Amino acid sequence: MSTKSEAPRDALIDVRHIHTRFGAAIVHDDVSLTIDKGEVFAIAGGNGSGKSVLMREMILLQQPSAGDIYIFGQNIKTMDEANVLALRRRCGVLFQHGALFSSLTVAENVAVPLREHTALSAALIHELALLKIASTGFPMASVTKYPNELSGGMRRRAALARALALDPELLFLDEPTSGLDPISAAAFDELTQQLRDWFRLTVVIITHDLDSLWRIADRVAVLGNGTVLGIGTMRELSLSNDPLIHEYFYGPRGRAAREQAWSRR
Amino acid sequence: MNGPEPAQPEIKHRSAWISFAGDGTLCCGGIWTLQHAADLERQILSLPKPPAGRISCDVGAIEAMDTGGAWLLQRTLNRFEQSGCSILLNGLSADFATLMQTVARGWSQAEQLEPLPHPGWLARLGQFAFTRGADLLKALSFIGETASAFYSLVTPAHRIRWRVLLYNLQVDGLNALPIIGLLSFLMGIVIAYQGSEQLKTFGANIFIVDLVGISLLREIAPLLTAILVAGRSGSAYAAQIGSMRVTEELDALRALGIPPLSLLVIPRAFALVLALPLLTVFADAVGVFGGMLIALSQLGITFNEFLSRFEYAIVLRHYLIGISKTPVFAAIIALVGCYQGFQVSGSVDSVGRHTTISVVQAIFLVIVTDAFFSILFSWWGV
Numbered sequence: 001m002s003t004k005s006e007a008p009r010d011a012l013i014d015v016r017h018i019h020t021r022f023g024a025a026i027v028h029d030d031v032s033l034t035i036d037k038g039e040v041f042a043i044a045g046g047n048g049s050g051k052s053v054l055m056r057e058m059i060l061l062q063q064p065s066a067g068d069i070y071i072f073g074q075n076i077k078t079m080d081e082a083n084v085l086a087l088r089r090r091c092g093v094l095f096q097h098g099a100l101f102s103s104l105t106v107a108e109n110v111a112v113p114l115r116e117h118t119a120l121s122a123a124l125i126h127e128l129a130l131l132k133i134a135s136t137g138f139p140m141a142s143v144t145k146y147p148n149e150l151s152g153g154m155r156r157r158a159a160l161a162r163a164l165a166l167d168p169e170l171l172f173l174d175e176p177t178s179g180l181d182p183i184s185a186a187a188f189d190e191l192t193q194q195l196r197d198w199f200r201l202t203v204v205i206i207t208h209d210l211d212s213l214w215r216i217a218d219r220v221a222v223l224g225n226g227t228v229l230g231i232g233t234m235r236e237l238s239l240s241n242d243p244l245i246h247e248y249f250y251g252p253r254g255r256a257a258r259e260q261a262w263s264r265r
Numbered sequence: 266m267n268g269p270e271p272a273q274p275e276i277k278h279r280s281a282w283i284s285f286a287g288d289g290t291l292c293c294g295g296i297w298t299l300q301h302a303a304d305l306e307r308q309i310l311s312l313p314k315p316p317a318g319r320i321s322c323d324v325g326a327i328e329a330m331d332t333g334g335a336w337l338l339q340r341t342l343n344r345f346e347q348s349g350c351s352i353l354l355n356g357l358s359a360d361f362a363t364l365m366q367t368v369a370r371g372w373s374q375a376e377q378l379e380p381l382p383h384p385g386w387l388a389r390l391g392q393f394a395f396t397r398g399a400d401l402l403k404a405l406s407f408i409g410e411t412a413s414a415f416y417s418l419v420t421p422a423h424r425i426r427w428r429v430l431l432y433n434l435q436v437d438g439l440n441a442l443p444i445i446g447l448l449s450f451l452m453g454i455v456i457a458y459q460g461s462e463q464l465k466t467f468g469a470n471i472f473i474v475d476l477v478g479i480s481l482l483r484e485i486a487p488l489l490t491a492i493l494v495a496g497r498s499g500s501a502y503a504a505q506i507g508s509m510r511v512t513e514e515l516d517a518l519r520a521l522g523i524p525p526l527s528l529l530v531i532p533r534a535f536a537l538v539l540a541l542p543l544l545t546v547f548a549d550a551v552g553v554f555g556g557m558l559i560a561l562s563q564l565g566i567t568f569n570e571f572l573s574r575f576e577y578a579i580v581l582r583h584y585l586i587g588i589s590k591t592p593v594f595a596a597i598i599a600l601v602g603c604y605q606g607f608q609v610s611g612s613v614d615s616v617g618r619h620t621t622i623s624v625v626q627a628i629f630l631v632i633v634t635d636a637f638f639s640i641l642f643s644w645w646g647v
Contacts, residue, residue, distance in 0.1 A: 102612035119303035124337075130375035131336055131368060140378045148612040167299055167331035198367045199332065200360075 018067035029226035045223035092163035096174040098155040100147040107143040113165040132161040153184040210257035294326025297334025325356025335364040414526040429532035437498040438540030449548035453555025461563040470564040477556030478579040486548040491594035495627035499602035503623035506606025507616040534599040541595035601627040
């Protein structure tokens with residue numbers, strides 16, 4: 001099965017021959033991919049293709065049934081507690097629905113990881129939290145609001161600020177634009193790119209938003225039937241012969257997004 | 266360490282440092298990341314007051330920087346500038362310069378944030394009174410709505426939802442039998458035990474029957490059952506309806522043309538009004554049985570003696586008075602629980618808060634009502 005050789009140097013994440021089963025249901029049947037430093041890597045695929053499960057395995061919330069995942073060159077299966085904690089500090093995660101703590105204000109939410117993992121003074125933590133919130137374009141006047149008083153787009157930005165709180169090198173976004181209107185979604189895409197440049201991030205996006213894929217993804221892996229159907233830039237994938245990928249790109253919505261992307265470039 | 270020599274020998278061992286060199290240059294170096302930020306913050310705090318005029322700041326020895334470090338540096342420079350220095354940055358690499366700019370840009374937005382106005386005591390008092398008043402009105406309107414929903418049950422357009430009613434009867438009535446049985450049994454034992462010690466000294470053994478019978482039937486069993494049900498079912502009502510509010514299920518019901526009151530509140534209230542008297546009868550019986558056991562073991566009163574005295578001493582009205590209070594208790598518990606469920610405001614947090622409030626309020630109101638009944642019955646002389 002998996003080879004025991006070291007991960008290539010520039011691969012930040014190396015997923016090798018992952019198998020995942022829930023009872024009789026097979027989610028992943030030999031999934032392998034590598035994600036390079038500094039790229040925006042998208043994982044696409046239909047509903048139930050195991051995108052989110054793959055992300056949960058990468059952020060150590062779930063164990064694959066078989067196979068190895070290397071992050072920053074370390075095998076996450078054989079990591080001890082201290083290393084796992086160190087790894088978690090280097091990764092920021094934006095959950096699909098934000099997962100903001102509902103009993104805390106936005107500013108307090110962003111301060112949580114700083115309070116937990118640094119010994120900074122309360123004033124400095126507050127300033128850093130505000131900085132992170134400002135960098136996500138969240139309206140500053142609303143930082144004292146509670147999550148249930150926010151709109152979906154604002155909640156997403158606040159959650160992004162919390163994911164960025166500890167200056168992660170690796171940012172995971174789980175369907176960041178789902179449920180956003182096209183303008184907010186486009187703005188979020190732009191924000192993702194901007195943050196990548198500002199904070200020199202590597203970004204892993206789970207999405208099936210074709211517009212986002214065209215706009216910001218450097219490379220895309222399409223999951224389906226439990227395996228990686230194709231991997232490459234959007235342009236490469238759109239020329240793929242795989243029927244499922246073809247359906248994905250040349251279905252009515254895919255065509256519109258592709259034409260738009262073509263005309264813009 | 267590969268960078269240039271730090272300015273002062275005693276800070277050489279640090280992984281990040283900031284200090285004034287002998288010639289008045291501010292030297293920064295090392296790894297300016299969040300990991301070392303706490304240490305840096307302490308160093309910055311202990312920096313001497315900067316001399317007025319020009320300061321040159323040498324940051325060429327900084328090896329790594331993230332936004333945390335960039336902000337610490339920016340913040341220090343800002344403070345120095347505010348205290349009247351002008352600062353010349355030397356050796357800032359292009360990468361770190363972008364980071365510093367990003368941070369400065371972010372701060373210019375964050376800075377505009379005005380601190381929340383802190384209301385004075387009069388404003389707080391007014392707000393408190395206003396919210397309490399509004400709460401009262403909301404509770405009144407809820408009672409009104411429920412009453413009108415009850416009324417509409419008698420019109421043929423609406424029907425009683427038997428399934429929900431029976432389900433709640435099972436969950437809140439039948440399933441509560443073991444815990445209520447056990448506790449009232451223990452209560453009977455406790456009362457009989459304490460009473461028997463006292464009665465023995467007077468040789469008035471047989472009056473244990475009056476003691477156990479009247480106190481249990483008239484007060485303790487109804488109250489105990491109501492309090493248990495408030496903790497068991499009232500809280501569940503608040504949590505269920507509150508969660509449905511958070512997940513927008515209440516809105517879905519309204520949108521589907523199902524009035525939430527008639528589906529969620531009426532059957533629950535009905536079920537509890539039926540279940541609580543029955544539970545109380547059960548508690549009466551089990552409690553008295555507990556008393557009988559103690560009477561036998563401590564005072565030598567056989568079951569036959571106990572029961573024949575019971576028939577004679579305990580007038581039926583004690584039992585009826587006890588039972589007659591319970592439908593009122595049940596209505597209070599169900600309405601308070603459901604009302605608090607509807608008051609949940611969309612966050613997970615408030616589900617917990619309103620669940621707690623529902624239990625406390627229900628028990629409070631039950632005891633107040635019980636006291637009220639006691640006064641009423643003594644006026645009537647029963």
